[in-house]
Amino acid sequence: MKCDCDFCSLKTIFFNTINPNELENYCNAKIQRAYKAKENIIKQNDSIQEFIYLKEGLVKLYRDTPAGNQIISIGKPLDFVSLLSVFADEKYSYSVSAIKDSVVCVMNLNDVKKLILENGPFALRIITVVNKATDRILFDYLDISQKRLYSRVANVIIKFSELSQNLSFEMPISRKEMAQLVGMSIENVIRTISDLRKDNIIKVYGKDIEILDFEKLKHIRDIS
């Protein structure tokens, strides 16, 4: 299934550096793939052949480690999926799977490399975008590693609230995944959520969460 570049919101991310007649070629080479929730998009140790970005849905980037799964990042629409190590490595050092039903756009990595070789503005654009994305992941990680459970959980709740653009939203990941994301045990994640509920900062009905006191929640995220 080819994607229709004229209506693809992703085009502007980097294709505005390509002249219109060239663009046609790349659009024809680009394909879309749809995934159901929980399906695997990339598997750790797969060889990197494609350049992938997320058009619709929600995905998680995670590593399989001896200590269990570790979630590196949550990917939103317009994020790159084959983000890290695309140009750095031969193999993926992480997996990607769909949290919600998702649609990705795929280009052959060699085509992208060819573009970098031939098109200076495109090269500069992609360096900027990829670096920005990797930086965000690294600094987010540096930030939370200094914080305690309470702040980490508050951080996750705020992020997903912002993602849904609503104070009342459905948490798209399980408690277990929240634990893997903040690097703590399931039980303590749940306990912290319960504490926030008891303090009337949030309301909880299973996966449905409503933020009652956003200022207090932000304060909890930022302290210590």
Added chain:
Amino acid sequence: MKCDCDFCSLKTIFFNTINPNELENYCNAKIQRAYKAKENIIKQNDSIQEFIYLKEGLVKLYRDTPAGNQIISIGKPLDFVSLLSVFADEKYSYSVSAIKDSVVCVMNLNDVKKLILENGPFALRIITVVNKATDRILFDYLDISQKRLYSRVANVIIKFSELSQNLSFEMPISRKEMAQLVGMSIENVIRTISDLRKDNIIKVYGKDIEILDFEKLKHIRDIS
């Protein structure tokens, strides 16, 4: 002070993509700077104007946070110093200072960007190198965040031993800096070093460390 490109070992890192007559121009635009130990090379929030890499010495990349200094990475010769966010951001989000007396090579960032625009192979090369470096930092961080104090300290000792290419070496950073690097308290870092000494895995005379049982130390690094 200009650097003599013919004898600069850094030339091959990325300048092999530039043709010899062009090279002369860039070499002339490139300058060297020397720093004494503890001097600041980059300050957090400085505007990013230069592309810097380390020719000699040893540096630390760190952030000033409300919870104190946090060391992100140790930079070795041939590492990029203006590593992260060079192309992603306007301002440095971290500081760099010399641990040992150091020499850096500096290019104007606009010159590098111009090279990317005009020289495809150079662009591809620099994407690869920068990404590889950032990836290493991120994945190192993901690794140690799953490990306990014992393993983290073992990890640091091994890294500096490998850096000096000797089982017996002088730890170039203070205990405090070790604590900032592994994200734990000074006291517990010291306690762990003492434990390793008591177990006859290392010998310690202040900053001088000798690894007695390298296999056991690697095992401690890798468990949990």
Added chain:
DNA sequence: CGCGGCTTTGATGTTCATCAAGTAAAGTGG
């Protein structure tokens, strides 16, 4: 010499993981 910073050790308390046990929810086969 004395001051401040770095290092070290012990004692104490906090934060968190783990274990155990139970409830709710969601899938599964008859």
Added chain:
DNA sequence: CCACTTTACTTGATGAACATCAAAGCCGCG
């Protein structure tokens, strides 16, 4: 559609890992 199984979620109790506090020794430096 219901018994059955499995998986997700929740709470409490306990112990391990780690931070913090306190005190003392060491070393360099003005």
